[in-house]
Amino acid sequence: MRATVIGIATLGMMLGTTHAQDKEVGTAPSVAAATDLPPWLRRGLPGPGHAMLAPLAGIWRVQMGVYATLGRSADAPPITSDDFVTRREWVAGGRYLEDTTEGTLEKSRYWRRGWLGYDNMAARYEWVTIDEANAGMMRYVSRTGSGPQTSIDLFGTFVDQGVAGEAFVGKTVPMRTAIRIEGQDRHVIELYFTPPGRKEALATRAIYTRTAP
Numbered sequence: 001m002r003a004t005v006i007g008i009a010t011l012g013m014m015l016g017t018t019h020a021q022d023k024e025v026g027t028a029p030s031v032a033a034a035t036d037l038p039p040w041l042r043r044g045l046p047g048p049g050h051a052m053l054a055p056l057a058g059i060w061r062v063q064m065g066v067y068a069t070l071g072r073s074a075d076a077p078p079i080t081s082d083d084f085v086t087r088r089e090w091v092a093g094g095r096y097l098e099d100t101t102e103g104t105l106e107k108s109r110y111w112r113r114g115w116l117g118y119d120n121m122a123a124r125y126e127w128v129t130i131d132e133a134n135a136g137m138m139r140y141v142s143r144t145g146s147g148p149q150t151s152i153d154l155f156g157t158f159v160d161q162g163v164a165g166e167a168f169v170g171k172t173v174p175m176r177t178a179i180r181i182e183g184q185d186r187h188v189i190e191l192y193f194t195p196p197g198r199k200e201a202l203a204t205r206a207i208y209t210r211t212a213p
Contacts, residue, residue, distance in 0.1 A: 046094040049118030049125070049148040053097055055184050056116070059212035060086040066105065068193060069203035070133070071162050081105050086208060091115075099129075123147050127154050127177060134161065140177050150181040164195045164203075171196055175203075185210040 034042055062084035068074035084103030091098045096117040103110050114129035124147075127140040140154035154177045160168040174194040181187045187208050194200040 043120055044095070045120075047118075047120055049120065049123070050094060052148045052150055052181070053116060053118070055150075055181050056097055056179075056187060057088050057090060057213075058210055060088070060208040061211050062086050062101065062103065063207040063209075064103065064105070064110075065205045067203055067205070068165075068201040069163055069191070071165055073165065074198075074201040079106055081110075084110065084206070085211075118148070125152050125154055134158075134163065136161075138175070140175070152179040152181075153177070154179070160195075164193050168195045176200070 034045055037045075061082075064081045064084045066072075066079040066081075068076075070079075072079075081103055084101060086099060086101045088097050088099045090096070096115045099112075099114040099116060101110070101112045101114075109132070112129055112131040114127060116125065116127045118125050119141075122141075123145045125142040129138045131138075136158060138156060138158055140156040142152055142154045155174070156177075157172050157174050160171055160173045162169045164173050173196070176192045176194075178190045178192070179187065180189075189206045189208070191203040191205075192200050193203045
């Protein structure tokens, strides 16, 4: 029993040290720190897949365009807003980017929080969001084995509450998030819906311009 307690305490100290070393920059732990960890833990350290996401960290001004969503038809003119702000920071020792986006859309408050990460074992990106419009979490994953990249397509489904239109309430709607990292200071994220019996349609387009590291 005492050996088990000591082992857990030692593991905690190693994790704490690793996290403290990398808290500010959100990068992979140093080689020296990593070699002290057991293999199962080393496999969960931030790696090349996380490094590809590094340009997304920071504070961003967002130009938001809303198309075929919020119950609107695909042929309706977009709703646009220039006052969105996104803040992203690394959490969990550099394993996930936490994204908080706030602004106003047609004089209504908009708020969303998400977590974007890379699954080392499945070699894919994963994206989960919550917001103030939907009662369910939105979950997306890229193709298993797709590997690190700067042009990322993530796929998911949701049971619609009318966001894609009243005709689809209670129905499962496939969705796709496309992340295009164009450089350190600009990227674009688009959301697409494919309602049953319809072609894929652009739901939102967000253009991000850096305002702070």
